[in-house]
Amino acid sequence: MSTHRPVRFLDRTTPPHIFTLIVITGLGALSMNIFLPSLPAMTTFFDTEYRVMQLSVSLYLGVNAVLQVLIGPISDRFGRRPVLLGGFVLFLLATLGCLLAPNIETFLLFRMMQAVVVVGLVLGRAVVRDMNDAENAASQIGYVTMGMAIVPMIGPAIGGFLDQTLGWQANFWLLLVLGVLVLGLIHRDLGETAQTTSSSFAAQFREYPELLASRRFWGYCACAAFASGAFFSYLGGAPFVGSEVFGLSAAQVGLFFGAPALGYFFGNGISGRYSTALGINRMILYGALITVIGLGAALLLFFAGYHNAYVFFGFTTFVGLGNGMVLPNATSGMLSVRPHLAGTASGLGGAIMLAGGASLSALAGVALTGGDSAYPLLIMMLTTSVLGVVAILYTIRREAQVIQT
Template identity: 80%
Template sequence: MSTHPAVRFFDRATPPHIFTLIIMTGLGALSMNIFLPSLPAMTTYFDTEYRVMQLSVSLYLGVNAVMQIVIGPISDRFGRRPILLGGVVIFLLATIGCLLAQNIETFLIFRMIQAVIVVGLVLGRAVVRDMHEEAQAASQIGYVTMGMAIVPMIGPAIGGKLDEVLGWQANFWLLLILGGIVLMLIWWDLGETARTKSTDFVAQFREYPELLTARRFWGYCLAAAFASGAFFSYLGGAPYVGSEVFGLSASQVGIYFGAPAVGYFFGNGISGRFSTRVGINKMILWGAIITVVGLLISTLIFLLGYGSALVFFGFTTFVGLGNGMVLPNATSGMLSVRPHLAGTASGLGGAMMLGGGAALSALAGDVLTEGSGAMPLLLMMLTTSLMGVAAIVYTIRREAQVTKA
């Protein structure tokens, strides 16, 4: 049962309203993808090559993963509120730097600094865990990340229209305005939720073995990493499959590409509604199985010779649906293994998901060659999904052993 005071909107003496958490976490997702349609125009503006311009994505992800490891321990030491406020201020300054950059090197430096906005995602989850017990935390994380699921569906469309009408800089002006709104929301609404703080970093690092040697923590981390790995594989290979295998135009690929996001939205809704009632382990297991079933059916259809773009992209909805059930609950699980290290666990778990997913995304691009068809990508997604099922089954059994002991 929560010992925090009741939530009151715009009251810094109470924990934040869920609206603040949704907007706070959504800004990071928007910062990642809103400018993607502008990459060709930005390549011309900075007089560089497209592969160099793409570093604005890969470098951002790399810094993002590293910062997830660092932010958690810092917030466990100093609290959630000051780190969130500082992170958003740095994001705003970096966004101004992106707007003022006159060459690609300067832009990429400020773009990497923009990755600090990951504080919203890492500490948004930690704040929820501070406020609620395990099952209810999973429910609340489901609602928070359901808001994030909308961003990948609408972000690139908004960015493309802004670029067409006002130029690529309009995307970063929008991020600057939204960042200012998020800063005000945090300032006025987000009271400190970390009840206990570590005394110093040395003492905190001494506690790392307690987290890193917890098998349930690794079980939940691996369940989340393998589940998201299927989606990251899709991100790396689906554009190639759509354009080269099925001959779709860029606009058609863009429409089909959002299929997992639709499933993810509903999966998060299911988590928000049923996690408290059903329990996180069952939700993770069902979500992982749903992903496997969808990919298995798709693979069988392709093996029978009836594969098509509609089949391939349509069944990836199951990947999003399963992820929406797995990720909020697995996140709540990894944060609940050692609640006093919730910030550290959130950062480390997030870094594992992002780092592993980025590697699978790159691998997906390598296995797809001319004439290979969609099968290598389907098999990769199916394999990582099966490993996700194995991870949660192991975790459930481990928990049962601990309970009996």
């Protein structure tokens, strides 16, 4: 399709509006984090342990990872529009199931089903690629990414306020209402953008061995997984630390919780401005080092006796800043290893990153259960960040070896 077709909002015969793409990707981010300040209250409501309640994060991420591998090929076969519409209908049913769940087992089942909202993230970017050439696609995806960075800043604050005033269920009622509105927006504004539909599902999976044989691909995947692992550990453990260790209310946890997202917003801006000049490897290394320095400083302050929420949450801003520099560049690295397999690399790399994040999120919940200290979480986040530095140093060395040969 032409990259210069006029855009008319709520007219699906024209290219979708950028607002629509931001919204369909942003709802997934909101679904992941809006209820996190409510985890302690939900633990009490369902009469369970925090480590079990925290599975609502790790299981969600795990299913999210699996779906990322599948959604791209499915949409190639059946088209973007029907997969998006079907995915959001399932999201609405899953959200209603979370609200009506009588016990923790039922809630976790429907929570896993909510992960289908990842169709917005995967296909929002695919739609941009369908409608634009490479340069314009990069610009459009940048706007979508910046929009997604704003959602985690405000989501926990909204969720904490709703929990404190109306109860934890209010978060899921809000997701249900927003899901209905987004479904209507997709129906009105987003027509089919895929150029062809083909039986490429099996063919794409047959290309995986070639990609998996590349050490550089694994290096970039490890960089992304370890960088995001620090953040996912935070997702799994910070609500417990805020409420049980520092004694914050749900609304206060929500306000503090957005600290990494603020850093991520600026990290994305740095990547957009300097990645071309510095190169992706240097940007990944600098981002990983910033995260290590920030978390190391927080741990030193804790050892010095400064055990408070301002130190803990304030220094997690460096996690977001580092991730904003690491993740866009590591993703670019994954796609550049085998350019003809860029679509496969995108889905597989995203799945690996989220699978690692789900594991670390669950581990954070286990490590903190029964404790009264933020040390286990800080140490876990610092360890995975150090491993991120090791991963990019290995990748740089491997790239040098490839160039020499």
